[in-house]
Amino acid sequence: MCEEPKAVTNPSDAEHTVSVTDVGVAGTCQDAEGVGTGARRGRLGFRLHGSMTLPAWAYVLLFILFDALAVAMLQWGVTLSSSRVALSNPLIGFWGFVSAMWTSQRFVFVLNLLAIGLVYLIVLFLTNRFWVATPVLLVAAALISVIEHFKVVSRYEAVLPSDLDFLHADAGNIMTFLPAGSTWVIVAALIAIAIMILASVLLGRADRRRGRVVATGNRRLGASIRFAGVLVPALVLSLFMSAVGTYGSWANSFSRWMGDLPSMWDSVYDSQRNGTFISFSRQLNPKVMDRPSDYSQATMETLARRYAKEAQAINAKRSTYMDESTVVYILSESFSDPTRVPGLHVNMDPMPNIRALKRNTTSGLMLSAGYGGGTANMEFMALTGLSMANFDPSLTSPYQQVVPDLKWVPTVNQIWGAPKNSQAFHPYEPSMYSRAQNYKTFGFSHFYSLAGRDVIAHQDHIGSSPYVSDKSAYDSALEKMGSSRARQFVEIITMQNHMPYNDWYVGNPYQVSADDGSQPLGDDEASSIRTYAKGVNLTDQATRGFLDSIERIGKPVTVVFYGDHLPGIYTTAGADQNNSLALHLTDYFIWSNKASAARDTNLEGSAYTSPNFFTAQTAEHMDAKVSPYLAFLTRLRGKVAAMEPPVVNQIQGWERIPDGQTIYLDGHGKPMDARGFDKETRRLLHDYKLIQYDIMAGKHYLKQASFTQAPTRAADEAAARKAQQRREAKKENGGSESPQAPVQNSAQ
Incomplete structure (x- = not known):
């Protein structure tokens, strides 16, 4: 009572x-x-129904605070206690991310706040409850940050759009990818999630409005407001995320205006620097290239037939097969001849061995699209035969923006068949440019690096250099090559001469100066060039030793060696735009050991090239039969010796490919004007765009047409036997038969 x-x-x-x-x-x-x-x-505080009244401004303030908390959690996911690649990518914690607003006038923190805020608004108007939308957002951010953390710890790589396919296809095995100590992180995350949910429930009960966002006496009006509240931010967010990766779009322009500086070589650093949400969004929908107006299945089938005939004509004059030799591609980090830099004097030759070698084998200068950066793009072109010149300016890093989403990418190593015949060596982080994952896509069985499943065997350093020496990279590859009699493809990507150049070598004998005494080199520039010159000399010695070791291997081996770009240290020479071409030419050679029939081959017309032509040149050097694709590249190189997108005399940025005209060089290294190309050259360049579009963004009609499949002796002999049997059968029946083209097998 x-x-x-x-x-x-x-x-x-x-x-x-x-x-x-x-x-x-x-x-x-x-x-x-x-x-x-x-x-x-x-x-005791358990019964709080309606005990709290919040004014509108308080909801706005809480919205901003919870939005910032979500951004902070996402940034925690990509932040390590120390960076594993700190030399080139300094650790950026959450405070550094925020403080960039006043230290460097970069407002990427605000940009991420706005983007996450749009997500918050969508959930807010969808639920019409502030205290329901808030835990939904924060719990989602917490879960994503934990996933990011696990991937960064285990693979030093941020979550990419391609990972969503993995989660869908292999969700049952996700627990096998959790790093050591993950249990405590999961427990802590669950406790934090429980606290956030409980706090939201209690605050929701205490709130006299129950956190209702839209409260009107008119149901139809309320529904309309909520519908608009969901639709408008959803539309803005979707348009932003789909366009932010396309240069020149409103989203990309706004993002750059807010301080977004893409760092495509390292997904973790990019996320730390520009925000997890923005970094992820940028890779969702990159514009690869414009669709050629005549692209269709019929067009591609006609193109495939045209170059199949070209391949037949070439192969009739060649006697060997590429997969009967071992081929080694060496991307030598930043290797070039400093004595060729305009206005620079070096007191002695840093590369006497390679210079002498180049006089007696196929060799010359390679036109590079990069200066001080862009390594993976040269690597991509060398492996695929595709050209950066054909891509949209927005596509600055195929390894990061396109390859992870592709199921088929024809690369030179596929000529050797099964993945067991392809190995790669890179004495650095496997996550850089997403190499480890991409090399699986390319069909490599092993990618030896400093971390992960396949750790490179030799990791010696020279002097105080933080990078593994080229000799160690070579020794690691030689051990694997020498242990197998099988023919194989080997990729070596060195790191010894990577920037910076901080006087690593004691007793360095190299001295440099400006030819013009009235404009001397700055102290920092001279010091960097001296260190670099010594590094080139060490590479020269190590490469000579590597080739001597290959001479002793009792199987045919051909080596393709090239520098990817010049180091970005030539401040004086770079100030003169007339030096642009000279600062984008590196050294290359193609050499075969004494067990190879191609020993001492020195092809004419090899003075200038670009990396997309390496495989076609290697086949010619070896007198090897080619696929229709390599026949096309051979034909194109007969018209254009080298081609690259526009270049600038500064370390490459990742916002876009530099503005300007594509660079074309003739066989003498002279720039060519595309307006003066003859009809055949124009058709070849158009065919190149069709081929590249089909592979990178199209329907893969060329895969169905076996366009990239190179001949093998077994396939050709089997085809010849079948053709002979058919002719004999026809003869017995009194019929006749026209000769059949040989069946082609393997890739490229």
Whole structure:
């Protein structure tokens, strides 16, 4: 039975008397009866119904705070206690991410706030409950940050759009990818999630409005407001995410205006520097290249037939097969001849061995698209035969932006068949440019690096250099090559001469100066060039030793060696735009050992090239039969010796390919004007775009047409036997038969 509360007559009784007004509820008998013993619970804070009234500005402030908390959690996911690649990519914690607003006028923190805020608004208007939308957002951010953390710790790589396919296809095995110590992270995350949910429930009960965002007496009006509240931010967000990776779009321009500086070589650093959400969004929908107007299945089938005939004509004059030799591609980091830099004097030759070698084998200068950077793009062109010149300016890193989403990418190593015949060596982080994953796509069985499943065997350093020496990279490859009698493809990507050049070598004998005494080199520039010149000399010695070792291998081996770009240290020479071409020419050679029939081959017309032509040149050097694709590249190189997108005399940025005209060189290294190309050259260049579009963004009609499949002796002999059997059968039946083209097998 309910009774009215008694008045307190004795002050000493006050602390023992409870009034229903203590819990913020009207002091009526009915209310007290409804609460019962809940009045006492109310004093402990469990019964908070309607005890809090928030003004509109408070909701706005809380919205911003929770939005910032979500961004902070996402940034935690990509932040390590120390960077594993700290030399080139300094660790950027959350405070560094925020403080960039006043230290470097980069407002990427605000940009991520706006983007996550749009997600927040969508959930907010969808649920119409502030205290429901908030835990949904924060829990989602917490889960994503934990996933990011696990991937960064285990593979030093941020979550990429291609990972969504993995989660869908192999979700059952996701637990096998958790790093050591992950249990405690999961427990901590679950506790944090529970706290966020509980706090939101309690605050929601205390809020007199229940966190209702739209509250009108008109249901239709309320529904319309909520619909618009979901539709508008969803539309803006989707348009932004789909366009932010395309240079020149409104989203990309706005992102850059806010301070977004893409760092495509390292997904973790990119996320730390520009924000997890923005970094991920940039790779969702990159514009690969414009679709050629005549692209169709019929067009591609006609093209495939045209170059199949070209391949037949070439193969009739050649006698060997590429897969009957071992081929080694060496991308020598930043290797070039410093004595060729305009206006620079070096006191002695840093590369006497390679210079002498180049006089007696196929060799010359390679036109590079990079200066001080862009390594993976040269690597991509050398492996695929495709050209950066054909891509949209927005596509600055195929390894990061396109390859992870492709199921088929024809690369030179596929000529050797099964993945067991392809190995790669790179004495650095396997996650850089997503190499480890991409090399699986390319069909390599092993990618030896400093971390992961396949750790490179030799990791010696020279002097105080932080990078593994070229000799160690070569020794690691030689051990694997020498242990197998099988023919194989080997890729070596060195690191010894990577920037910076901080006087690593004690007793360095190299001295440099400017030819023009009135414009001397700066101290920092001279010091960097001296260190670099010594590094080139060490590479020269190590390469000579590597080739001597290959001479002793009792199987035919051909080596393709090239520098990917010049180091970005030539400040004086780079200031003169007339030096642009000279600062984008590196050294290359193609050499075969004494066990190879191609020994001492020195092809004419090899003075200038670009990396997309290496495989076609290697086949010619070896006198090897070619696929229709390599026949096409051979034909194109007969018209254009080298081609690259526009270049600039500064370390490559990742916002876009530099503006300007594609660079074409003739066989003498002279720039060519595309307006003066003859009809055949124009057709070849158009066919190149068709081929590249089909492989990188199209329907893969060329795969169905076996366009990239190179001949093998076994396939040709089998085809010849079948053709002979058919001719004999026809003869017995009194018929006749036209000769059949040989069946082609393997890749490229």
